[in-house]
Amino acid sequence: MKNEFDVVIIGAGHAGAHLVNVLVRKKYTGSVALISDEMFQPYHRPPLSKEYLKTEQVDSRPLLTGGALSSPNISFMPGCRVAGGDLQAGSLTLTNGTELGFKQLVLATGASPRKLAIEGAGLEGIVSLKTLADAEKIREALFQTKELVLVGGGFINLELACSLAGEGRTITVLEQTPRLLQRAVSPVMSEFLKTEAEKLGVRILLNEEVSRFEGDGKRISHVVTAAGERFEAGLAVVAIGSVPESGLAEDLGLECTNGIVVNGQLQAAPNVYALGDCVFFPDPSASHSLRLESVQNATDQANYVAEALTGSAQEEYHAIPWFWSVQGANRLQIAGLAKPGTRQVISGEPADANFAVYHYLGEQLCAVETINRPGEHMLARKMLKENFSPTEAEVVQGVEAIKAALASRESKNV
Amino acid sequence: MITVYWVYPDGSEHKASVEEGVNLMEAAMANDIESIYGECGGSMACATCHVEVDESCGIKAGEPFAMENEMLDMVESGRTPTSRLSCQLVASPELDGIRLKVAW
Numbered sequence: 001m002k003n004e005f006d007v008v009i010i011g012a013g014h015a016g017a018h019l020v021n022v023l024v025r026k027k028y029t030g031s032v033a034l035i036s037d038e039m040f041q042p043y044h045r046p047p048l049s050k051e052y053l054k055t056e057q058v059d060s061r062p063l064l065t066g067g068a069l070s071s072p073n074i075s076f077m078p079g080c081r082v083a084g085g086d087l088q089a090g091s092l093t094l095t096n097g098t099e100l101g102f103k104q105l106v107l108a109t110g111a112s113p114r115k116l117a118i119e120g121a122g123l124e125g126i127v128s129l130k131t132l133a134d135a136e137k138i139r140e141a142l143f144q145t146k147e148l149v150l151v152g153g154g155f156i157n158l159e160l161a162c163s164l165a166g167e168g169r170t171i172t173v174l175e176q177t178p179r180l181l182q183r184a185v186s187p188v189m190s191e192f193l194k195t196e197a198e199k200l201g202v203r204i205l206l207n208e209e210v211s212r213f214e215g216d217g218k219r220i221s222h223v224v225t226a227a228g229e230r231f232e233a234g235l236a237v238v239a240i241g242s243v244p245e246s247g248l249a250e251d252l253g254l255e256c257t258n259g260i261v262v263n264g265q266l267q268a269a270p271n272v273y274a275l276g277d278c279v280f281f282p283d284p285s286a287s288h289s290l291r292l293e294s295v296q297n298a299t300d301q302a303n304y305v306a307e308a309l310t311g312s313a314q315e316e317y318h319a320i321p322w323f324w325s326v327q328g329a330n331r332l333q334i335a336g337l338a339k340p341g342t343r344q345v346i347s348g349e350p351a352d353a354n355f356a357v358y359h360y361l362g363e364q365l366c367a368v369e370t371i372n373r374p375g376e377h378m379l380a381r382k383m384l385k386e387n388f389s390p391t392e393a394e395v396v397q398g399v400e401a402i403k404a405a406l407a408s409r410e411s412k413n414v
Numbered sequence: 415m416i417t418v419y420w421v422y423p424d425g426s427e428h429k430a431s432v433e434e435g436v437n438l439m440e441a442a443m444a445n446d447i448e449s450i451y452g453e454c455g456g457s458m459a460c461a462t463c464h465v466e467v468d469e470s471c472g473i474k475a476g477e478p479f480a481m482e483n484e485m486l487d488m489v490e491s492g493r494t495p496t497s498r499l500s501c502q503l504v505a506s507p508e509l510d511g512i513r514l515k516v517a518w
């Protein structure tokens with residue numbers, strides 16, 4: 001006999017776990033299965049590249065609330081992978097052969113680190129960083145080596161480099177493009193983050209394409225670039241972006257392009273929702289779809305799907321994207337999406353490690369990057385939500401001028 | 415172990431024992447305190463862990479940290495003189511018996 005559930009959630013990352021938290025707080029009484037192919041209780045991923053490896057702790061902060069863990073209608077199934085299923089029949093098969101039935105299905109399968117398919121990629125000591133198990137592999141390697149090469153100059157490797165810097169380690173970041181975080185932040189910000197990491201002793205090399213790994217047949221010894229340079233490495237962390245986990249969705253017959261394609265209600269098919277890093281969803285403020293990888297996106301979409309599952313009719317999903325990254329002593333926050341071709345206005349001085357970069361498309365504010373200005377970040381989220389664009393003069397004058405302008409518009413609208 | 419009280423807007427309260435060293439956002443999550451979600455895991459990025467310390471019981475939590483202070487100025491539920499982000503409060507003997515009003 002197969003196990004029947006009202007809702008089956010595949011994946012217990014930020015999206016799947018938060019959805020369960022919200023369902024429990026909404027006093028949802030239907031039966032819910034939360035299936036995870038990881039062995040651990042659901043946990044926060046962001047610390048893994050930040051403070052986690054600096055401490056001796058071996059678990060990350062838990063994602064599920066006390067109620068979610070103890071509710072009799074919630075079945076958490078760790079160490080289980082969904083192998084396939086039949087949407088029409090409402091059934092799924094786990095890799096261990098178990099069959100599950102569902103009335104509503106939620107795909108929260110996330111994204112996986114992109115692999116580098118080059119010579120030597122199978123050597124020991126070459127890792128990526130997505131899970132607690134990955135973090136433990138890195139921790140173990142740190143006992144054996146002080147030579148670290150981080151392939152890819154994205155958020156994960158920059159955070160990792162800053163948190164591991166010191167203690168006699170040589171840390172080299174190799175980035176293929178001409179600047180760090182090219183698709184995510186402004187040139188000013190790229191330059192600032194590079195300078196700050198370098199101050200901690202991290203070596204950052206741009207325009208460097210990695211072409212192979214060398215080793216003694218078993219373990220890595222060097223990372224070699226296309227230009228022929230060899231970097232000694234006892235550990236190489238490859239973080240060159242992620243690919244959506246949409247293989248299962250494809251097998252289920254769902255449309256996938258850059259992730260699982262959903263409509264404005266985050267539905268991939270009737271009674272099938274998808275959310276988080278794995279979903280390609282329509283952006284109501286533009287005429288295209290997008291995929292985001294952030295805690296905010298996973299959480300806001302989980303809030304939306306919880307409403308849908310508990311029967312509240314709603315408008316299309318819409319949320320203001322925001323993101324944070326901690327690199328050494330600096331806190332970068334981004335509100336909105338910094339699209340290519342924006343005009344940028346800077347408030348404050350990068351040299352003071354306290355500044356903001358405002359992105360405009362025409363006169364319209366579309367994103368704000370801040371360094372060590374959490375209050376201004378919150379204000380930026382408010383402005384974007386209320387569709388308010390401060391003038392360049394107000395931005396340069398600072399937060400108080402912006403707040404005043406926003407308040408005067410609010411009072412006019414009343 | 416210390417005792418922490420969370421007080422809801424209707425005056426009802428939730429009492430729990432919290433191990434020293436645990437931050438009070440995590441404690442709230444473990445105890446399913448309505449409206450506290452700790453979305454950012456205590457990274458001071460979300461403000462979904464905002465509480466108001468009820469100092470009438472005589473226990474104070476002290477001044478917020480500089481970055482926390484900036485966040486509090488912008489919280490949606492509205493700042494009060496004793497507002498704190500509970501992820502920045504760590505259970506310690508001085509906080510035994512603390513009362514936290516849940517911001518709605």
Ligand SMILES: Cc1cc2nc3c(=O)[nH]c(=O)nc-3n(C[C@H](O)[C@H](O)[C@H](O)COP(=O)(O)OP(=O)(O)OC[C@H]3O[C@@H](n4cnc5c(N)ncnc54)[C@H](O)[C@@H]3O)c2cc1C
Nearest residue numbers: 011013014015037045046081082109110276277293294295
């Ligand atoms: C090291 C690191 C640091 C980060 N730092 C930040 C940060 O500072 N700020 C920020 O906003 N974001 C950060 N992120 C991104 C953030 O963690 C992700 O956006 C978020 O985890 C997405 O949640 P999700 O639930 O969609 O996917 P995931 O968290 O990836 O969870 C998906 C889960 O589904 C499982 N799964 C997949 N297929 C199956 C299957 N067939 N059967 C069973 N289980 C399956 C996966 O194994 C995984 O456990 C970071 C990510 C990493 C890895």
Ligand code: FES
Nearest residue numbers: 452456458461501
């Ligand atoms: S948990 Fe996010 S700010 Fe406290």
